[in-house]
Amino acid sequence: MTSSGLRRDELAAFLRTRRARLSPAEVGLPDGTRRRTPGLRRQEVAQLAGMSIDYYIRLEQGRGPHPSRQVLAAMARALLLSRDEREYLFRIAGEHPPATVGPSREVSPGLRHLLDAMTEAPAYLVDAAYHVLAWNRLATHFVGDLATVPDARRNMIRWTFQQPMTDAHWADADVRRFVHSTVADLRAAYGRYPADPAIRELVIELLGTSPHFARLWAEHDVEERRPIVKRVAHPELGPLEFECRVLLVPETEQRLIVYVAEPDSPTQAVFRRLAERVGP
Structure with missing residues (x-):
């Protein structure tokens, strides 16, 4: 046109x-x-x-x-x-719509402002393949300072399956459910974006390096994300318990992942102390 x-x-x-x-x-x-x-x-x-x-x-x-x-x-x-x-x-407007060949990796100004405004909740934004696109200050205490990590390595699913099966977190039923849902989400993205090289390469890599991922992938599950409760023994902050909310951003198929502490809980007090420490 x-x-x-x-x-x-x-x-x-x-x-x-x-x-x-x-x-x-x-x-x-x-x-x-x-x-x-x-x-x-x-x-x-x-x-x-x-x-x-x-x-x-x-x-x-x-x-x-x-x-x-x-x-x-x-x-x-x-x-x-x-x-x-x-x-x-x-x-x-008289134009052909752009082709959707892969998940959106553009972070809107609104979502950046939202992340910065969430001063008492660790939060980060991922694309449909769980590649971390943006994060707030509190999130660095849980996912590290991603500014020092090469962009190609900022993938939640890769981090998860790099953990050995002997790691204690695999014994947590909530963690296993979260991982199962994440792999199901990745399979859905794999079906929606068959031409996306980043998703294809991630799947091929994990099929070759993680038997656990290969087993979950072979189940061919696709399911809706649900909140889970995470219990973390943080090396600096001590024991923490919070709800991990995965919020879909429909227009980009990105996910906003937020760690929500129960009001007046010890974990909320820790999050607040961290917020005061890092400042605006």
């Missing part, structure tokens, strides 16, 4: 409705002053998409220039569009 396929009125209406359904908190922005109308302000969308407010206003008024593919992709991220919505956005 070319610019002649641009449907300005449809594009304008679509952008307005998608903006109106979002709250500032959903994209990591402060609520600020009281709002006369629901949703994000135009300048907030422009800020998240990295474009001028005047350019975005003209698009919403149906009088803007033909948006480039880069602009469309930026608006899709800013408005947290689902895959179907992103495809629709490209089509009404």
Whole structure:
């Protein structure tokens, strides 16, 4: 398609409705002053998409220039569009939707803001293959300082199956359930993205190096993630107990993993002390 396929009125209406359904908190922005109308302000969308407010206003008024593919992709991220919505956005703008050949590894500004705002809960973001994309300060006490780890090695599933079967954590039923669900999630991603080299190489590597992974992989299970309780004997922090929540980000199929301590528990007190130590 070319610019002649641009449907300005449809594009304008679509952008307005998608903006109106979002709250500032959903994209990591402060609520600020009281709002006369629901949703994000135009300048907030422009800020998240990295474009001028005047350019975005003209698009919403149906009088803007033909948006480039880069602009469309930026608006899709800013408005947290689902895959179907992103495809629709490209089509009404007179462009072919980008092909989905692998899991999204782009971290939206909203999710980065959300991670930074979670000052008392360790949290990190992974893609559909459990490759760690971003993390907050508290998470470094559990997954290490990933800034010093080569990007290609930041994979949760690889770390898990590098642990010998004699390691004590394999005796924990909750850990075994979590690992089973993680492998099932990876199989689902393997089916959705058969052309993705990173997923294929990870599976081939683990099939060759981990008999335990090979057994779980052979079960062909695909299942929904559920929260589990994790009990950790941390070498510095002592015994900790928290719920491990895996939250799906539908528009990118990423997962936000959060360690949630029970209110007023010893673990919550530890998380708070850590937050005070690391600072903002």
